[in-house]
Amino acid sequence: MIPSDERARLQRALEARDYFRRPPRVERGTHKEWLHFAVYAEGLDVLVNYSIVDDIRPRAPQGAELYRLTCIVREGAWDGDVDSWPQHSARVRGGSLDLSFGPNEVRFEGGAYLLRAKLKNRPIEVDLVLEPDAFPTEANNVNVEDGPPIHWMVAPRLRASGTVKHAGRTHVLVDAPAYHDHNWGSFGWGRNFAWEWGYTLPRDKDNPWTLVFVRLTDRGHRRMLMQGIFLWRAGSKERVFRDDEVELRHEGLLRPRSLLKIPRVMGLVSPGTAVDVPRRLTVTGRSRGDWVDFEFDSSDVAQVIIPNDDDLGVTIINEVSGDARVRGEVRGEAFGFQGRSMCEFLGA
Amino acid sequence: MPKPSFVRFLCRSLAVLDDELPRAYRAVADRLGRRSVAIRVDDEFVFVSAAGGRVHVSLVLAREPSVHLHTSRGEIRALVDGRRSLLDAMLEGRLELRGTVSDLIAFDGALMAYLHGAVRCPHFIELRDEYFKETPGRPTGAPAEREATEHVFRPQTQAT
Numbered sequence: 001m002i003p004s005d006e007r008a009r010l011q012r013a014l015e016a017r018d019y020f021r022r023p024p025r026v027e028r029g030t031h032k033e034w035l036h037f038a039v040y041a042e043g044l045d046v047l048v049n050y051s052i053v054d055d056i057r058p059r060a061p062q063g064a065e066l067y068r069l070t071c072i073v074r075e076g077a078w079d080g081d082v083d084s085w086p087q088h089s090a091r092v093r094g095g096s097l098d099l100s101f102g103p104n105e106v107r108f109e110g111g112a113y114l115l116r117a118k119l120k121n122r123p124i125e126v127d128l129v130l131e132p133d134a135f136p137t138e139a140n141n142v143n144v145e146d147g148p149p150i151h152w153m154v155a156p157r158l159r160a161s162g163t164v165k166h167a168g169r170t171h172v173l174v175d176a177p178a179y180h181d182h183n184w185g186s187f188g189w190g191r192n193f194a195w196e197w198g199y200t201l202p203r204d205k206d207n208p209w210t211l212v213f214v215r216l217t218d219r220g221h222r223r224m225l226m227q228g229i230f231l232w233r234a235g236s237k238e239r240v241f242r243d244d245e246v247e248l249r250h251e252g253l254l255r256p257r258s259l260l261k262i263p264r265v266m267g268l269v270s271p272g273t274a275v276d277v278p279r280r281l282t283v284t285g286r287s288r289g290d291w292v293d294f295e296f297d298s299s300d301v302a303q304v305i306i307p308n309d310d311d312l313g314v315t316i317i318n319e320v321s322g323d324a325r326v327r328g329e330v331r332g333e334a335f336g337f338q339g340r341s342m343c344e345f346l347g348a
Numbered sequence: 349m350p351k352p353s354f355v356r357f358l359c360r361s362l363a364v365l366d367d368e369l370p371r372a373y374r375a376v377a378d379r380l381g382r383r384s385v386a387i388r389v390d391d392e393f394v395f396v397s398a399a400g401g402r403v404h405v406s407l408v409l410a411r412e413p414s415v416h417l418h419t420s421r422g423e424i425r426a427l428v429d430g431r432r433s434l435l436d437a438m439l440e441g442r443l444e445l446r447g448t449v450s451d452l453i454a455f456d457g458a459l460m461a462y463l464h465g466a467v468r469c470p471h472f473i474e475l476r477d478e479y480f481k482e483t484p485g486r487p488t489g490a491p492a493e494r495e496a497t498e499h500v501f502r503p504q505t506q507a508t
Contacts, residue, residue, distance in 0.1 A: 057368050264430030269463050271433050312464040
């Protein structure tokens with residue numbers, strides 16, 4: 001996808017943007033930072049998320065951090081968990097992308113991401129190398145309602161090779177489509193914000209287009225703070241639709257028969273199978289003669305349930321897999337593709 | 349390896365909650381109000397009550413319980429591991445709760461405050477793992493065991 005003479009420039013672009021921030025703490029911090037990876041192969045969706053967050057408990061020592069691995073695999077149904085690891089088991093270097101805790105590791109080395117993940121109590125093990133195929137983009141200083149801005153870096157298109165072990169089966173992946181982003185900022189879970197976000201990559205690996213969308217709203221989903229559709233073509237960002245050029249529409253509600261909630265204990269404080277996830281999501285962009293339509297049909301959902309920082313409530317991140325269709329036209333070039341997609345719907 | 353003890357787990361977990369997330373601990377006490385809860389896990393009996401913003405765990409009945417809870421260590425594990433919901437456990441008779449509607453609502457509020465606190469305190473993971481790893485042995489409800497357990501944990505539970 002990326003010409004070989006561009007590979008070195010792509011590597012430098014990622015090294016310059018994708019590194020751990022971990023600002024020094026001068027007071028009790030609310031810094032949060034995570035690396036999110038999604039991979040799909042035939043009949044298999046994989047999500048791996050490495051996070052570092054400040055320990056906000058009142059008596060936590062200065063500089064205390066919590067390390068977590070979130071890993072879910074979908075083979076017919078979602079399976080997975082969230083594992084916490086103590087600070088003394090972690091090794092991380094600010095200013096670079098090099099993190100390990102327990103058997104889990106993520107590094108950017110030689111122009112590729114190296115991922116290792118193994119859950120403590122579920123039979124899931126991931127060992128992958130992800131090679132980027134598109135230049136990253138950043139959305140810095142994204143305002144939220146009641147706190148400092150948050151930051152987002154997207155490397156939207158990668159090829160994943162290696163193994164995913166699940167429940168006694170070993171899946172060997174070769175150049176499977178993958179997505180990565182990196183988020184950081186100082187904020188509290190439960191504050192007045194929510195997001196909807198998703199990406200899709202073509203099933204046809206020769207199709208050069210990639211799409212990512214995001215919408216940030218207040219917690220009640222009543223007031224839009226920012227939204228955008230990002231389109232890449234042949235590894236370079238080709239077109240962005242922003243704010244009033246973008247419309248999102250929900251149709252129906254997904255009603256799963258069963259629902260994976262992680263960490264698993266969170267099912268006790270957030271029971272039930274009702275989810276605030278549309279059965280179909282349509283995102284459209286229109287601007288100066290260019291247009292794009294993204295249609296996403298939800299199929300399965302898993303919930304990552306996060307305790308709020310400032311109250312005894314929870315924030316629910318609905319991780320939704322499904323199939324997507326994209327059509328559009330940019331600068332006179334018509335395009336379209338179908339692919340697997342992952343969307344996130346964050347709710348209370 | 350010690351025998352599994354729900355009483356030990358409960359006392360230690362309340363001490364952790366009090367130390368690491370006092371607002372959740374206070375919420376447990378406030379929501380219990382003047383009620384007493386009788387808990388039976390396998391062959392262990394324990395009574396939980398609150399006064400003056402403190403949660404008290406006692407092996408001796410101080411006042412007539414408003415709520416009775418009966419379950420097993422295996423069922424607690426199924427709930428914590430997400431294999432069964434609290435509602436399903438009750439409907440299937442794996443966890444029994446008795447009390448008036450208002451007392452059960454108050455108990456649910458206290459239980460939720462305890463659980464919301466638990467999921468915010470990393471030390472709960474160690475306590476949970478310890479409780480579930482302990483080797484089953486002689487029932488811990490035997491008198492000698494009760495006495496020892498109460499003695500060990502009296503400073504943390506501030507029995508009335």
